[in-house]
Amino acid sequence: xxxxxxxxxxxFPHEGVFEIILGTAGISENLAPIGxxxxxxxxxxxxxxxxxxxxxxKVKKSCIVNISLDPKTFxxxxxxSHVINKVEIVKREYDNIPYLENSLSILSExxxxxxxxxxxxxxxxxxxxxxxxxxxxAFSRGDALLIDLLVHITRLDIxxxxxxxxxxxxxxxxxxxxxRLSPDKLDIVRDLIERINxxxxxxxx
Numbered sequence: 001x002x003x004x005x006x007x008x009x010x011x012f013p014h015e016g017v018f019e020i021i022l023g024t025a026g027i028s029e030n031l032a033p034i035g036x037x038x039x040x041x042x043x044x045x046x047x048x049x050x051x052x053x054x055x056x057x058k059v060k061k062s063c064i065v066n067i068s069l070d071p072k073t074f075x076x077x078x079x080x081s082h083v084i085n086k087v088e089i090v091k092r093e094y095d096n097i098p099y100l101e102n103s104l105s106i107l108s109e110x111x112x113x114x115x116x117x118x119x120x121x122x123x124x125x126x127x128x129x130x131x132x133x134x135x136x137x138a139f140s141r142g143d144a145l146l147i148d149l150l151v152h153i154t155r156l157d158i159x160x161x162x163x164x165x166x167x168x169x170x171x172x173x174x175x176x177x178x179x180r181l182s183p184d185k186l187d188i189v190r191d192l193i194e195r196i197n198x199x200x201x202x203x204x205x
Contacts, residue, residue, distance in 0.1 A: 005041075008126055011067060011104065012038050019147050021066040021077060023098045023105075026059030028052060031091070031098050033074045033150070036065065036124070043124040045110075050118075057122060062095060063110045064130065066103040071146040073100065075188050078150055079195075094130055104133035142182030149174045153192065156199045164201070171196060172203050179205055 012018055015038050022034040022045070030052045037044045047054045057063065068074070076089055090101040099105040107127045114121035152171055159167060179189050189205070196203050 004126060004128065007129065012036070012043065015039055019074065019151070021068060021073065021100060021103065022053060023064035023066060024053050024056035024060070025097045026056035028056070029096070029098045030056055031066070031077050031089070031100070033078050043126070045122050045124070046119050047122055048119045054120065057110050057112070061109050061111065062097060063108050064094065064097050064099040065106045065108050065124065066100045067133070068100060068103040069143070071143045071185065072188065074147055074150055078154070092131070099130060101131070102133060103131065105129070105131035140182060142178045142180070142185065145174045145178050146182065146185060146188070149178065149192065153196060156196070168201050168203070171201070175203055176205065
């Protein structure tokens with residue numbers, strides 16, 4: 001096993017889905033939250049065709065996988081919001097591809113291996129470590145729930161009425177738990193409540 005493979009196994013230690021921020025270029029520089037799937041020794045992402053990430057990867061296969069434990073970073077990049085305490089995302093570039101200064105960043109090749117109607121499956125071929133990151137801290141359940149909540153919010157427009165009824169209670173639980181366990185995220189929570197309720201749900205603190 002190569003040193004790179006050993007390192008990847010430490011970063012993604014088991015099969016399942018991991019939340020990353022993917023840096024792409026080609027048409028326009030972009031950083032976007034994406035789910036990365038590990039199956040055996042292979043790594044994939046499902047990229048929807050109506051996204052800039054997809055358009056970029058069709059032009060330029062190189063990408064940068066960013067691993068961050070900061071839910072504020074995911075929130076800001078998902079909604080292009082800079083309203084929370086004027087937090088700024090510090091970016092660097094490699095071969096015109098953006099990556100996060102304070103994240104663990106891995107240069108990769110993204111190969112389209114399966115083409116569906118609305119999305120394609122891309123496989124990662126990891127090349128080298130660009131940035132070892134500086135974000136080391138204790139695990140926070142509230143912060144972790146915020147990542148899960150952001151994923152649910154991105155799916156509100158495609159949920160059926162039955163799914164909305166099912167997930168509304170989960171979303172409300174996550175909202176209240178985040179507010180309790182991570183009070184420093186209250187500004188984000190309040191903004192997300194407005195976004196959720198604009199979709200027709202009735203969520204409150």
